[in-house]
Amino acid sequence: MTKQIKQLNREQRRKLIINKLKISPELSDRAIAKMLGVSPTTVGTIRRELSDKDDQFGHLNINKYDWTQHPYLKAHPEILEGLSDASLRALKAPGVLDKMQERQSKSPRYCQIILRKEKSEANKHSDIIINRNDIKIFQGDLKTGLHEIKDESINLVFIDPHTT
Incomplete structure (x- = not known):
């Protein structure tokens, strides 16, 4: 199923492509x-026009995960047909294609939601790595909360800004 955009003028089509x-x-x-x-x-x-404007769009060509x-x-190239922008972003997220393959699903957004729920559930009870005297180190997701930690009891927080 392809989107027909013949009713759009040239400038509108150009904006969609950009x-x-x-x-x-x-x-x-x-594919686009x-x-x-x-x-x-x-x-x-x-x-090509956008790549000539390297100062504005040059960073878009960098992609660590292909x-x-x-x-x-x-195996299923038809998945790309008719995807919304939100579904395309979901498809590109790490782990989504693996989850789609595991479930034999064609819906990237559904699989992204499943991944988020799984991650949230796994992080509800964080792992205590070290427990010596009065020092406890927890590993978990701050977005979902670390229920084992009492309010105003944290002296130091290490975070990894690269995890999502």
Whole structure:
């Protein structure tokens, strides 16, 4: 199922393509064109124009995790058809494609919700790593709360800003 955007004028189509490129610069011109119902040549032209403006869009070409090479996505390329921007962002999140493969699901947002629930449940009762005299070290997710810690009892907090 492809989106038909023939009723949009040239500038509106251009904005849609730019937004999709911002969200998923690693997708091929053909994949983006199929998602938006435009020509791959048009997408490629706009991609080249944006890459010429390297100061504004150069950071978009950096991608540490190439989710497009995931075996489940290669086996089911139809998953990309008709995805909303929110679903595409969910698809790119670490672990979502693995969860989709595990459940044989075609819904990235559903699998992202399942992952969040699993993570939340796992972090409800954090692991006590060290317990010596009056020093206790906990490992857990601050978003879901560390119920074992009493209010105003923390002297030091280490966080990893790279975990989500």
